[in-house]
Amino acid sequence: MENLIHMIGAKFNYIAYIILMMIGLYALIAKNNLVKKIIGMSIFQTSIILFYVSTAYKTGKAIPIVEHGHGAHSVIHATDYINPLPHVLMLTAIVVSVATLGVALALAIKVYRQYGTLEEDDINSQIRIQAGK
Amino acid sequence: MSLPIDMIILSLVVVSGIAAISVKDLLGAAIVFSAYSFLMCLSWAVMGAxxxxxxxxxxxxxxxxxxxxxxxxxxxxxxxx
Structure with a gap:
């Protein structure tokens, strides 16, 4: 029991990222409303970004900004700083996530103008009626 | 990794994520999703990013x-x- 609590405390970020990913996947599969599905997709993307930023973290180290970087002759050790490479990759992922959110919401608005509803089962039944006649 | 404020903020993130997909109103869901994004931003500032x-x-x-x-x-x- 003591061991389990210690393990949860040490890996809390990874447990939280798995929980958030499952929340997003549940919303993508089980929710009926299109805007709820899009919000679930955004939660899924954010959980992946949380995983990458958690891998870069080092306990007790400085943020990756070099003080007096110009003109100093002292040696800079990379192990004294948090790893900035996953941060730079995740900046791109955030911008891509907002772009996909905008495109998905624009498609949801077009679907609403066509069918008059945002619920997936209503849209499916209307498509089935149109195909049947 | 196991900073107490980190665990508190991530617990709030999980709670607001569940709330954002279970609110019965789309405008409310948008606002709760905004709160989720801001809490996630706080968590990244804690982690040094x-x-x-x-x-x-x-x-x-x-x-x-x-x-x-x-x-x-x-x-x-x-x-x-």
């Missing part, structure tokens, strides 16, 4: 909330789940 944190604060909590609210005003607020 300041560039990711301010990009998320402007783009995630700002622009995507505006997109969601604009989409809700162009469609409808009502939802069944």
């Amino acid at each position: 300041v560039d990711v944190a301010f990009t998320e604060a402007t783009v995630g909590a700002g622009v995507s909330t505006v997109f969601c609210v604009a989409a809700v005003f162009h469609t409808t607020r009502r939802t069944k789940d």
Whole structure:
């Protein structure tokens, strides 16, 4: 029991990222409303970004900004700083996530103008009626 | 990794993520999703990723909330789940 609590405390970020990913996947599969599905997709993307930023973290180290970087002759050790490479990759992922959110919401608005509803089962039944006649 | 404030903020993130997909109102879901993005931004500032944190604060909590609210005003607020 003591061991389990210690393990949860040490890996809390990874447990939280798995929980958030499952929340997003549940919303993508089980929710009926299109805007709820899009919000679930955004939660899924954010959980992946949380995983990458958690891998870069080092306990007790400085943020990756070099003080007096110009003109100093002292040696800079990379192990004294948090790893900035996953941060730079995740900046791109955030911008891509907002772009996909905008495109998905624009498609949801077009679907609403066509069918008059945002619920997936209503849209499916209307498509089935149109195909049947 | 096991900072107490980190665990508190991530617990709030999980709670607001569950709330964002279970609110019975799309405008409310957009606002709770904005709160989720801001809490996630706080969590990244705690973990030392300041560039990711301010990009998320402007783009995630700002622009995507505006997109969601604009989409809700162009469609409808009502939802069944």
